[in-house]
Amino acid sequence: MREPVCRYEYDLGALARHVREVVAALPARCRMFYAMKANSAAPLLRTLAPLVAGFEVASGGELAKARAAAPGAPVLFGGPAKTDAEIAEALDEGVERLHVESILELHRISAIAARAGRVADVLLRVNLAGPFPAATLAMAGRPTQFGIDERLVTEAVVAAKELPGLRLAGFHLHSLSNNLSPEAHLEMLELYRRTVTGWEAEFGLRCDVVNVGGGIGVNYADLAAQFDWARFTDGLRRLVDTFPGHWREIDFECGRFLVAACGSYLTEVLDVKRNHGLCYVLVRGGTHHFRLPVSWQHSHPFTVRPVEAWPPGLPRPEARGEPVTVVGELCTPKDVLARDVVVDRVRPGDVLEFAYAGAYGWEISHHDFLSHPHPEQVFV
Numbered sequence: 001m002r003e004p005v006c007r008y009e010y011d012l013g014a015l016a017r018h019v020r021e022v023v024a025a026l027p028a029r030c031r032m033f034y035a036m037k038a039n040s041a042a043p044l045l046r047t048l049a050p051l052v053a054g055f056e057v058a059s060g061g062e063l064a065k066a067r068a069a070a071p072g073a074p075v076l077f078g079g080p081a082k083t084d085a086e087i088a089e090a091l092d093e094g095v096e097r098l099h100v101e102s103i104l105e106l107h108r109i110s111a112i113a114a115r116a117g118r119v120a121d122v123l124l125r126v127n128l129a130g131p132f133p134a135a136t137l138a139m140a141g142r143p144t145q146f147g148i149d150e151r152l153v154t155e156a157v158v159a160a161k162e163l164p165g166l167r168l169a170g171f172h173l174h175s176l177s178n179n180l181s182p183e184a185h186l187e188m189l190e191l192y193r194r195t196v197t198g199w200e201a202e203f204g205l206r207c208d209v210v211n212v213g214g215g216i217g218v219n220y221a222d223l224a225a226q227f228d229w230a231r232f233t234d235g236l237r238r239l240v241d242t243f244p245g246h247w248r249e250i251d252f253e254c255g256r257f258l259v260a261a262c263g264s265y266l267t268e269v270l271d272v273k274r275n276h277g278l279c280y281v282l283v284r285g286g287t288h289h290f291r292l293p294v295s296w297q298h299s300h301p302f303t304v305r306p307v308e309a310w311p312p313g314l315p316r317p318e319a320r321g322e323p324v325t326v327v328g329e330l331c332t333p334k335d336v337l338a339r340d341v342v343v344d345r346v347r348p349g350d351v352l353e354f355a356y357a358g359a360y361g362w363e364i365s366h367h368d369f370l371s372h373p374h375p376e377q378v379f380v
C-alpha cells in the first residue's frame with residue numbers, strides 16, 4: 001500500500017546561494033559562524049562549511065557532528081551547562097574558543113585546561129541589562145539561565161585574568177532570537193560597542209574578539225517581508241568603522257536566518273472534517289515532526305499542492321474558501337500546525353507544503369511520541 005507523503009525537503013543549492021550572499025555582504029572583520037542547533041543535518045553542514053567561518057556548537061554531540069561533516073572547520077563551543085567531559089573534549093579537539101556562562105565554569109575550564117597543559121581562549125557571555133528590542137525569544141535583559149549577570153562582570157573579569165588555564169579574548173553577547181528589524185539590531189550592536197569599550201577602559205583590557213550572537217529573524221507571518229540584510233549590513237559597515245580597531249573579529253553566530261528558508265515540510269492530507277462548527281484538516285505527520293508552530297503558538301505558513309488522483313467510489317470531503325485548522329496525527333488537541341487559515345480548497349490526498357521549516361523544525365521535535373514513522377529527509 002502506498003504510504004502518504006510525509007517528508008522534509010532541503011534545497012542545498014538555494015541554501016548555498018543565500019549564505020554566500022549573506023556572507024559576501026558582511027563588512028571587514030565581521031565573520032559569520034553557523035549556530036548548529038538550528039539544524040545539524042550532515043548535508044547542510046557540508047554545504048555550509050566552505051561558506052561560513054565555522055560552526056558554533058553547544059554540546060559534545062554537536063561537536064562530534066561538526067567534526068564528522070567538516071573535519072577542518074573552526075568551532076566555537078558554547079552552551080549554558082557544560083560537563084567536565086565536554087570541556088575536556090572541546091580542548092582536545094582544539095576548538096577556537098569557549099563561551100563561558102558562569103564564574104564557576106571559568107574555574108572548571110581553567111583547571112581542565114591547566115591539567116592538559118593548555119591555555120583555553122574564552123569569551124565571557126554576559127547577560128546585559130538592556131534595554132533590548134522586542135523579539136520572539138529573549139535570552140538577556142531579564143532573568144534567564146544564560147550568561148553572567150552584567151552586575152557580576154567585574155568579578156568574572158578578575159577571575160578570568162588570574163586563572164592560569166585561560167586567556168580572556170573578549171565577550172559574547174547573544175541576547176535575543178527572531179529579531180525582524182535591522183534598525184533595532186544595529187541599535188543593539190551599538191549598545192554592545194558602548195558596553196564593551198566601557199569594560200575595556202574600566203578593566204584595562206583589549207578584546208580580540210566580540211561575539212554578537214545570532215538572532216536575525218525570519219518573518220513567518222509575512223514571508224514576503226524578510227529581514228532586510230542589505231539594509232542591515234549597510235548600517236553595520238558604518239557602525240563597524242566606529243568599533244575599536246583592535247577588535248580583530250566581530251563574530252556573528254546565526255542559525256535561523258541561514259537555514260530556515262531552505263527547508264520545507266510536506267504532509268499529505270488524510271481527512272477533512274467539521275466538528276462543532278470548525279473545519280479541521282488532518283495530515284500524516286504533525287508537531288512530533290515539526291514542533292515550531294506549537295512551540296511559538298503561531299500558524300505556520302503553508303500552501304496546498306492539489307493532487308487530482310483519488311480512488312473511485314470513496315467520498316472526498318473538502319474545505320473551500322473557509323478557515324481551516326491544520327492538525328496532525330497525534331492524540332492531543334495541542335497537535336496544531338496552523339489555525340483558522342482561509343484556503344481556496346483543500347481535500348484529502350492533497351499535499352500541504354510548510355515553508356521556512358529548515359530551522360528548529362525537525363531538530364526541536366519529539367519524534368517518537370506516539371511511535372508514528374518519521375518523515376523522509378530529502379536533500380536536493
Ligand SMILES: *Cc1c(COP(=O)(O)O)cnc(C)c1O
Nearest residue numbers: 035174177214215253254255256
Ligand atoms: C541559538 C543560539 C544562536 C542562534 O540563534 P538564532 O536565533 O537561530 O540565530 C546563537 N548563539 C547562541 C549562544 C545560541 O544559543
